[in-house]
Amino acid sequence: MNGEPVIEVKGLQKSFGELQVLKGIDTVIHKGDVVFVIGPSGSGKSTFLRCLNLLETPTGGQILFEGTDITDPSNDINLHRRKMGMVFQQFNLFPHLSIMKNLTIAPIKLLGKSKEEAEKTAYTLLERVGLANRANAYPNQLSGGQKQRIAIVRALCMSPDVMLFDEPTSALDPEMVGEVLNVMRDLANDGMTMVVVTHEMAFAKEIATRVMFMDGGYILEENTPAELFGNPQNERLKSFLSKVI
Amino acid sequence: MPQWLQNLADRFYTNFISENRWKYIADGFVVTVEVTFFAVLIGIILGFLIAVIRSTHDKTGKLKIPDFICKVYLTVIRGTPSVLQLLIIYFVVFGSVNISKVLVAIIAFGINSGAYVAEVIRSGIMSIDKGQTEAGRSLGFTYAQTMIYIILPQALKNVLPALGNEVIVLLKETSICGYIALQDLTKGGDIIRSRTYDAFMPLIAVAFIYLIMVMLLQRLVAGLERRLNSSER
Ligand SMILES: Nc1ncnc2c1ncn2[C@@H]1O[C@H](COP(=O)(O)OP(=O)(O)OP(=O)(O)O)[C@@H](O)[C@H]1O
Ligand SMILES: [Mg+2]
Numbered sequence: 001m002n003g004e005p006v007i008e009v010k011g012l013q014k015s016f017g018e019l020q021v022l023k024g025i026d027t028v029i030h031k032g033d034v035v036f037v038i039g040p041s042g043s044g045k046s047t048f049l050r051c052l053n054l055l056e057t058p059t060g061g062q063i064l065f066e067g068t069d070i071t072d073p074s075n076d077i078n079l080h081r082r083k084m085g086m087v088f089q090q091f092n093l094f095p096h097l098s099i100m101k102n103l104t105i106a107p108i109k110l111l112g113k114s115k116e117e118a119e120k121t122a123y124t125l126l127e128r129v130g131l132a133n134r135a136n137a138y139p140n141q142l143s144g145g146q147k148q149r150i151a152i153v154r155a156l157c158m159s160p161d162v163m164l165f166d167e168p169t170s171a172l173d174p175e176m177v178g179e180v181l182n183v184m185r186d187l188a189n190d191g192m193t194m195v196v197v198t199h200e201m202a203f204a205k206e207i208a209t210r211v212m213f214m215d216g217g218y219i220l221e222e223n224t225p226a227e228l229f230g231n232p233q234n235e236r237l238k239s240f241l242s243k244v245i
Numbered sequence: 246m247p248q249w250l251q252n253l254a255d256r257f258y259t260n261f262i263s264e265n266r267w268k269y270i271a272d273g274f275v276v277t278v279e280v281t282f283f284a285v286l287i288g289i290i291l292g293f294l295i296a297v298i299r300s301t302h303d304k305t306g307k308l309k310i311p312d313f314i315c316k317v318y319l320t321v322i323r324g325t326p327s328v329l330q331l332l333i334i335y336f337v338v339f340g341s342v343n344i345s346k347v348l349v350a351i352i353a354f355g356i357n358s359g360a361y362v363a364e365v366i367r368s369g370i371m372s373i374d375k376g377q378t379e380a381g382r383s384l385g386f387t388y389a390q391t392m393i394y395i396i397l398p399q400a401l402k403n404v405l406p407a408l409g410n411e412v413i414v415l416l417k418e419t420s421i422c423g424y425i426a427l428q429d430l431t432k433g434g435d436i437i438r439s440r441t442y443d444a445f446m447p448l449i450a451v452a453f454i455y456l457i458m459v460m461l462l463q464r465l466v467a468g469l470e471r472r473l474n475s476s477e478r
Contacts, residue, residue: 055379082385092380096399105394106384151380158384 003031006066006162006193007052013060014047021047023217024061029162029195034188036204036225037197039214040240045197048214049166052195053077053084066161082110085155085163089170091147093139099126099150100135103157111158118157125153129183145176149183156187163187165196201245205229213237260446266437270447273433274454280350280429281416287355288415289408292362295319297392299363300370304378305388315363322360328421330357335425346427350419358415365407369400402473409466413459420455430454 005028012025021044029035037045050056052063054070054077063071065080094102103122107113113121126132129149139147148168155163168184169177181203188194188207198204204211204225211228213221213236221234229245232238246254261267295315302312322330334353335346373396381391401408420431428436434451438444 053383055383078382078385078387081383084383086380086383088376088380090374090376092374092376094377094380094395094399096402106386109390109394110385154384 003033005029005064006031006033007195008064009052009061010064011061012048012051012058012063014044014051014056015059021217022051022058025219027212027219027222029193031161031193032191032209034192034194034207034209035196036208036211037195037214038199038201038204038211038240043215044217045214046166049164049195049197052164053081053086055086082106082158083161085152085158085160087148087151087155087163087165087168089167091139091144091151091171093147093151093154095139097138098135099131099137099139099142102139102150103154106154107157122153122157125156128186129153130179143176144172145179148172148176148180152180152183152187162193162195165194165198167197167199169198169200199244201229201241213240215240256443256446260437260441260443261450264440266440269428269433269436270430270450270454271433273428273430273451276347276422276428277416277419277430278458279347280354280419280422280427281412283351284354284358284415284419285412287351288358288362288411291355291359292364292366295359295363296366296370297397299367301388301392303371319360319363322357327354327357327418328424331421331424346422346425349425350422350427350429354415354419357418358411361411361414362408365404365411366400369404369407370396372403373399405470405473406466409462409469413462416458416462417455 007029009025009027009029012022013020014022025048027035037048039045047056051058052065054063058071061071062069065084068075068080070077070080093099094105097105100119100122103126104113104115104118107118107121108115123132123135126135129152131146131149131153134142134146134150139150142150148171152163152168165184169180172180177200181200184194184196184203185207196204196208206225208225211223211225212219213228213232213234215236221228221232221237228237229241232241259266261270295318298308298311298315302308331350331353334356335349339349377395377399378391381395382388386394419429422429423432423435426432430451434447437447441447
């Protein structure tokens with residue numbers, strides 16, 4: 001199961017002023033891993049995820065992406081972010097651009113792809129998520145589930161080495177959760193390296209290769225889904241699971 | 246012809262036809278349009294720059310010194326009457342230089358409107374959800390690229406009505422050009438009044454021309470807005 005390390009997190013700390021949210025996180029995400037991060041609200045899951053691509057600047061520790069310390073300011077983070085796709089709870093599609101432009105702007109401007117090439121890639125991926133017929137629509141013409149599928153495709157158009165998801169289904173009406181999870185399941189089956197923050201425990205059980213439980217600024221337990229859900233060791237994890245399942 | 250109509254025709258003749266007096270209005274109109282157009286151009290460029298500096302400072306804490314300079318500029322321009330700014334630029338800044346009055350007016354009104362445009366655009370930038378910046382940055386865009394491709398197009402669209410308003414305010418504001426003896430539209434009408442001792446005809450005519458220009462601008466902005474909105478619906 002374990003490929004080479006994609007992201008290595010060493011002693012990661014993050015404070016917002018006085019509030020220390022991450023107190024020392026150590027973990028390694030390998031190629032092909034599908035890592036789910038669970039934990040109570042406010043435990044720092046989003047902060048952890050956002051530190052991985054430096055949307056939040058860590059206040060301590062290191063993050064190595066494909067061997068490069070991206071917390072070292074002399075490394076250009078913009079180059080590394082191209083290889084780290086991110087999907088947000090609120091989709092954050094660009095409302096002033098058509099779906100096709102949403103998907104191709106970054107490959108064209110950043111990777112120097114031709115319009116035709118970028119659109120071809122985008123089109124193939126759109127077909128995969130069943131939205132090829134919406135290429136010329138604008139984001140606010142789509143349902144939440146469609147927006148989130150587009151947001152995933154937008155990240156995929158950069159051919160990232162890892163995908164980061166921050167509660168991708170939390171802003172969706174229940175009937176739309178399934179279509180987004182299906183896309184994520186496909187991605188995982190294709191061998192995409194993924195880090196997913198979620199409250200969807202059943203989904204974590206189903207596709208995770210590993211689950212992390214975060215609370216109080218630490219990873220308190222980290223294991224296969226079968227072990228972590230079936231045989232939790234940590235007391236806080238036990239009480240957390242008893243509340244959410 | 247009834248007497249009152251004959252009277253009106255006579256007054257019209259005295260004020261506009263005789264001695265080619267209409268030229269005061271026509272030439273003044275050209276000056277007013279010229280000054281407004283180029284001042285708006287300067288104002289937008291200046292306002293744009295200031296807005297980007299100020300919002301970059303607000304969001305990232307960088308650019309402390311440029312931000313400070315911008316703040317001083319905004320405070321001074323918005324805290325003093327525009328007539329005074331025009332007079333100072335004409336008599337103090339360019340006092341010892343031989344320079345066309347139109348150019349002085351363009352510079353003065355450009356600097357003046359820059360301050361108002363800046364705050365309009367800045368409010369537009371700050372109103373864009375920070376998720377947009379995050380999405381742009383997470384794809385690998387630099388801060389500047391995110392600004393250019395993602396934030397500014399949305400911000401400008403949001404503030405287009407307010408910017409259109411600024412143009413209208415500026416157009417009317419240029420009527421103080423007479424203070425530096427520049428013959429704009431207002432001054433043109435006023436010169437006719439001083440020659441014919443008839444205030445009603447020339448001043449109402451000038452007011453009418455301003456009104457029509459403002460209404461045209463309003464329609465233009467409304468049309469632009471519709472076009473921008475239709476691209477998203
Ligand atoms: N930009 C910020 N400034 C100040 N405090 C912040 C900031 N972002 C997050 N926090 C605080 O950090 C803590 C952890 O937040 P975080 O969003 O990482 O939690 P979470 O585990 O993702 O919670 P949730 O399940 O509700 O999304 C919270 O107390 C939050 O208020
Ligand atoms: Mg969160």
